[in-house]
Amino acid sequence: MSTAASTLGAATAPPLATPLVNRQLVKAHIIAGFTFFFISLFGGLLYALQLSRLYPFPGVELLSPGRVRMLHTNAVAYGFLLNCFMAALYWIVPRLTGERVLSRGLSWVIFGAWQAVVTAAALGILGGHAQAIEWGETPVFVDPFVVIGAALLIANVSTPILRVHRRPLYVTLWYFSAMMVWMPLTYVMGNYVPQFFVPGAGGAAVTGLYIHDLVGLTVTPLGWGMMYYFVPVILKKPVWSHTLSLIGFWGLAFFYPLNGVHHFFYSPIPMYAQYGAVMSTIAVEIVVFTVIVNFFMTLRGRGRLLRENLPVRWFYTGMVLYFVTCLQCAFQTTLTFQKIIHFSDWVVGHAHLVMFGVFGFWILGSITYLWPRLVGRAWWSERLNSWNYWLSTLGIVVMFLDLLVAGVVQGYLWQNLAPWERSLTASQPFWHLRTIAGTAIVVGQMLQAYNLWMTARSGAVESTSGAEAPVAEPAVG
Amino acid sequence: MERVTTILFAAGIFCFALAGVVTGYLPVAHLSKIRYQTLEQIATEPSPAFVDLSRRYPETFKRYYGEPTAENFRRALRLGRDTYIAEACWHCHSQFTRPVSNEDVRFGKVSWAAEYMNEMFLPHLFGTRRVGPDLIRESGRHSNDWHVAHFYDPTNVVPTSVMPRFTWFFDGEQPNEKGIAMVTYMQWLGSWATPQAVARKEAEAHGAR
Numbered sequence: 001m002s003t004a005a006s007t008l009g010a011a012t013a014p015p016l017a018t019p020l021v022n023r024q025l026v027k028a029h030i031i032a033g034f035t036f037f038f039i040s041l042f043g044g045l046l047y048a049l050q051l052s053r054l055y056p057f058p059g060v061e062l063l064s065p066g067r068v069r070m071l072h073t074n075a076v077a078y079g080f081l082l083n084c085f086m087a088a089l090y091w092i093v094p095r096l097t098g099e100r101v102l103s104r105g106l107s108w109v110i111f112g113a114w115q116a117v118v119t120a121a122a123l124g125i126l127g128g129h130a131q132a133i134e135w136g137e138t139p140v141f142v143d144p145f146v147v148i149g150a151a152l153l154i155a156n157v158s159t160p161i162l163r164v165h166r167r168p169l170y171v172t173l174w175y176f177s178a179m180m181v182w183m184p185l186t187y188v189m190g191n192y193v194p195q196f197f198v199p200g201a202g203g204a205a206v207t208g209l210y211i212h213d214l215v216g217l218t219v220t221p222l223g224w225g226m227m228y229y230f231v232p233v234i235l236k237k238p239v240w241s242h243t244l245s246l247i248g249f250w251g252l253a254f255f256y257p258l259n260g261v262h263h264f265f266y267s268p269i270p271m272y273a274q275y276g277a278v279m280s281t282i283a284v285e286i287v288v289f290t291v292i293v294n295f296f297m298t299l300r301g302r303g304r305l306l307r308e309n310l311p312v313r314w315f316y317t318g319m320v321l322y323f324v325t326c327l328q329c330a331f332q333t334t335l336t337f338q339k340i341i342h343f344s345d346w347v348v349g350h351a352h353l354v355m356f357g358v359f360g361f362w363i364l365g366s367i368t369y370l371w372p373r374l375v376g377r378a379w380w381s382e383r384l385n386s387w388n389y390w391l392s393t394l395g396i397v398v399m400f401l402d403l404l405v406a407g408v409v410q411g412y413l414w415q416n417l418a419p420w421e422r423s424l425t426a427s428q429p430f431w432h433l434r435t436i437a438g439t440a441i442v443v444g445q446m447l448q449a450y451n452l453w454m455t456a457r458s459g460a461v462e463s464t465s466g467a468e469a470p471v472a473e474p475a476v477g
Numbered sequence: 478m479e480r481v482t483t484i485l486f487a488a489g490i491f492c493f494a495l496a497g498v499v500t501g502y503l504p505v506a507h508l509s510k511i512r513y514q515t516l517e518q519i520a521t522e523p524s525p526a527f528v529d530l531s532r533r534y535p536e537t538f539k540r541y542y543g544e545p546t547a548e549n550f551r552r553a554l555r556l557g558r559d560t561y562i563a564e565a566c567w568h569c570h571s572q573f574t575r576p577v578s579n580e581d582v583r584f585g586k587v588s589w590a591a592e593y594m595n596e597m598f599l600p601h602l603f604g605t606r607r608v609g610p611d612l613i614r615e616s617g618r619h620s621n622d623w624h625v626a627h628f629y630d631p632t633n634v635v636p637t638s639v640m641p642r643f644t645w646f647f648d649g650e651q652p653n654e655k656g657i658a659m660v661t662y663m664q665w666l667g668s669w670a671t672p673q674a675v676a677r678k679e680a681e682a683h684g685a686r
Contacts, residue, residue, distance in 0.1 A: 051608070051639050059644040066565035066641065128563040132600045137565075161481055168479035174488070177481050181489025189497070194600045199513065200593025202505035203601040209501050217493070246478060253488035257496030261504075264603055266575035268590035273504045339577040343607035415578040420610050421637045 018104070020094045025107050027374045029087035030367055032115050034449055036079025039122065041442045043072035048435040052428070062126050070125045070137040076355065077135060077214070078146070079118040084363040085222040086114070089157050089176065091370060092229045096170050099160035110152050117145045133207055134263075135214050136191045143191045147184060154180045171245045175225035178253060182217035186210060201268040208269075208277075209260030215354070216256035223359045224248075224291065227315060230366055231298060234312055235305065240297035244290045251287030255280050265338040278333055285330035292323050310385055314365025317393060321357035324400075325350060340415060345430065346407025349400045356441070357396040364392070364448070371452060380454035384447045391444030399437035406430035514595040516551050523550035526664035529621050534651050541654035550661065557662025558597055560655050564643065571604035572613040572666070585614035586670045609640060616668035624660040625652050 049055050050065040057063040090107065094100055101107060124130065124139035131140055138146060161169070161177050169177070190210025194203035232239055239245055258280035261273045295316075299305075305312040328350055331337055341347065368385055372378055379385060406427055413423045523545045531538045531545040542549045561567065573588040574580045581587050593601060619627070623634055628646050631638035646656035668674060 050641060053639055055641070059642045061645040064564060064641055064643075066568060067563075069568055070565050130563055130565060132562040132567055132602055134605060165481045169481055169484070173481070174479065174484050177484050178488040181485055182493055185493055189501075193501075196599070198505050199595065199599035200508070200601050201590045202508040203599065204603045205504040206501050207601065207603075209496065213493075213496075250478070250488065253492040254495075257493055258500055260496070260500050263605055264573075266577055267573050267603055268588050268593065270504045270507050273500050276500065339575075342575075343571060343605070347605065411578070414580075414583070414607075417579055417583055421635060424608075424637045424639060 018100065020098070020100060021091055022101075022104060022107060023374050025104075025111060026087045026091050026370065028111055029083045029090065030370070030374070031452075032111070033080050033083030033087065033363075034445075034452065036075045036083065036118060037445060038449070040072050040075035040080055041438075041445060043068045043075065045435070045438055045442055047072060048431065048438050051431040052435050054435075061128075067126050067128065067130070070130050071122055073135060074121055074125060074137050075118065077219075078121065078138070081219055081222075081355075081359060081363070083114070083118075084367070085219075085226070086110075086153065087370070088222070088226045088229075088363075088366055089153075092172060092226070093157055093160055093176065096173055096229070097160040097164045099163045102156045102159040106152065106156050110149060110156060113145070113149050113152070117142060117149055120145070131191065131195060133190060133194060134211050136187075136210060138191070140191075140195065143187075146191075147188060150184050150187065154184065171228040171239065171249065172225040174249050175221035175228070178249075179218055179221040179225070182213065182221070182257075186213040186217055190214065201270075204264045204267060205261055205269050205273060208263040209257070211263050212260040213257055216252070216259070219355075219359055220252065220256070223362050224252075226362055226366055227295065227319075230311065230369060231295060231315055234309060234369065235298065235302050237298065237302070240294050240300075244294040248287060248291035248294065251290070252284070255283045255287060259284060259333075262333050265333075265335060265342060274335075278335065281333040282330050285326050288323065288326040292319060295319055310382070310389060311365040311369040313389060314361050314368060317389075318358045318361035318365070321353055321361065321396070325354045325358060328353075340411035341407050342411075343414075344407035344410040345403040345427070346411070349403030349407065352403070353396060353400045356392075357400065361392070364388070367448075367452075371455060375456045377455055377458075379451065380458060381451055384451040388444040388448040388451075391440045391447070395437045395440035395444065399434055399441075402430050402433045402437060406434075508590055508594070511591045511594045516554060516596045519595050519597075520547065520551050520554060520665075522547050524661065524665060524668060526616075526621055527553060527661050530652075530657050530660060533621060534625075534657065537648055537651040537653055538657060541657065553658040553661040554597065554665055556655065556658035557660075557665075558602075560646075560659055561602065561662060562600075566612075567602045567604045569604075569606060569608035569640070571607050571611045572602045573604075574611055574613055580611070584611050585667065585672075586675070588613060592669060609638075612663065612666050614667040614670060615663050616666055617664065617671050617673075619663075621660055621664070624663055625656065628652070628656060628659060 046055065046057075046063075047065055047069045055065060090101065121138040121142045124142055125137055129139040129141070130137040131143075136143075158177065158180050161173055189206065190213070193206045194210075198206055228239060228245070259277055261269055261277035262281050265274055265277075296319075299312075299316065302312075306316060307313070332341055332346065332350065368379075409426050409430070410423050413426060527550045528545045531542070538545075542553065574584045574586070576587045626633045627635070627640075628643045629650070630642045630644075631640040643656075643659075646659060647653055652660060
């Protein structure tokens with residue numbers, strides 16, 4: 001009787017009783033992501049001040065620059081990027097499948113747990129319990145909770161995908177579903193194998209694999225999945241070539257994970273692994289080229305949106321910078337370049353370009369698109385959004401070029417056997433400029449955060465359900 | 478190619494596993510032919526630097542370590558390694574020298590796989606950035622006093638240094654448990670590959686023949 005009643009109830013309930021997308025949840029993830037973004041930004045800024053010899057807290061144990069440096073990368077990867085990617089997952093997956101995520105309650109549990117995990121990691125790092133794994137500094141006692149959180153997230157978000165498993169999936173969901181296999185495997189491998197089981201050079205090979213897979217098999221698929229969704233939706237036209245989409249995805253899946261050892265060239269890792277990493281890294285560049293061509297051909301005929309539509313501008317600027325990063329990578333992975341640029345600021349510039357200039361930009365573009373739809377109001381100030389775009393773009397490009405040149409200078413000074421101190425004094429002007437470029441980025445994000453706040457608090461409530469594009473564009477919507 | 482099962486198994490599991498085997502398992506299996514040693518096996522007696530610290534800083538040494546025994550030496554090495562990790566020293570100092578860029582001239586012997594097959598390199602601390610110099614050949618390069626002055630405030634001995642101060646390695650002006658451990662660890666890194674150690678090993682090998 002009760003079963004029949006509940007079935008009847010479900011059948012007659014209006015379809016919007018439980019909305020497909022939990023907007024409050026998407027909003028909460030964006031807010032949390034932005035909060036950790038600021039923690040990370042200030043960590044980075046503090047560390048830059050240390051290199052400029054202007055550190056404001058010398059001799060304070062809990063704010064030691066080394067620890068703050070780890071907080072910088074940890075908060076940006078797990079706090080900023082993953083929170084914002086989760087927002088994107090919760091927005092995109094139900095829309096592409098027409099199915100809800102597993103559970104509304106579970107979504108909120110994951111949200112709370114994830115913030116607790118990232119906060120615990122931050123406090124653990126500042127308290128001196130970090131782990132010696134690059135991108136995995138999360139303390140050993142927090143690692144199991146990261147794995148549990150990821151497993152719950154996957155259960156939650158994979159349910160709608162698995163419900164439509166008989167149908168071919170859209171490109172975005174290829175990337176998202178593969179990521180759901182890759183992310184937990186990568187995390188477990190990287191945080192446990194070199195820590196407890198494999199010492200020395202073998203452990204370094206596994207760490208290289210981890211560093212690379214975390215970027216290539218977690219962040220990159222989430223980023224491209226987002227692009228394959230938002231770009232056609234905003235441009236109101238399909239992606240140019242389905243074949244290139246297929247090549248891009250399968251090329252990434254096959255070649256990207258083979259690159260790991262390229263983080264430790266000329267180390268005691270067996271040379272065949274190093275030679276293999278050179279070749280597969282160059283192969284990835286070819287794959288990347290197909291994806292970039294696909295997206296720019298999609299833009300053809302809609303080019304004016306680069307001027308008129310801020311999300312599109314964020315996305316395509318990110319893609320240009322992605323191309324630059326990957327082109328740079330194809331050169332820097334050669335053993336010839338490695339002699340000079342390895343260990344130098346060149347690599348630091350590369351990492352910032354890909355993490356902020358690409359994935360940060362795509363997230364900022366997505367937020368620019370999503371926020372008015374989430375709060376039901378037009379942007380409080382489009383001018384502030386535009387200011388953030390220019391400050392961020394200018395900041396990251398200057399920082400990248402600055403560190404690129406600094407890296408070459410450092411590399412040659414080391415090779416030329418100049419006293420070590422010479423490489424420090426020669427780096428100082430570059431480090432000062434980097435601090436200034438970084439400050440521009442921080443100021444841009446402050447304007448963005450203020451704008452997010454003011455949009456949510458004030459501004460005219462739109463008459464529709466917030467379906468209008470933030471930048472008025474009649475042909476695009 | 479567009480169905481979720483193909484993607485989960487072919488892209489998700491197969492591609493990941495293939496890379497895991499080729500670039501992870503193969504090198505690891507190859508290197509595992511080298512015997513793994515615990516710290517007890519490689520640090521059988523206290524280093525001269527550790528003994529020297531017990532004379533230079535008798536008050537704090539006595540308080541935290543007592544006598545300069547082999548066991549206390551190993552405790553200091555482990556704490557030094559853990560502190561090196563906690564303070565993220567490995568983000569600005571590498572621990573391997575390459576066969577290129579004149580690193581054998583600047584630092585010393587080029588790194589080889591066997592020297593890392595022990596407890597002290599689990600986890601490995603190769604590092605990917607050098608703001609400061611490589612440390613795998615640090616042993617004997619500076620005196621204990623230099624290290625103590627340097628940890629307290631690096632600009633004491635290197636005026637242009639950008640390394641942070643580590644004042645919590647000290648009780649007043651004496652190195653405390655962590656300070657002694659860090660100096661011991663620095664003086665241990667590469668102690669098996671100093672010119673003297675290499676000459677000694679060669680002489681032993683000839684004597685045995």
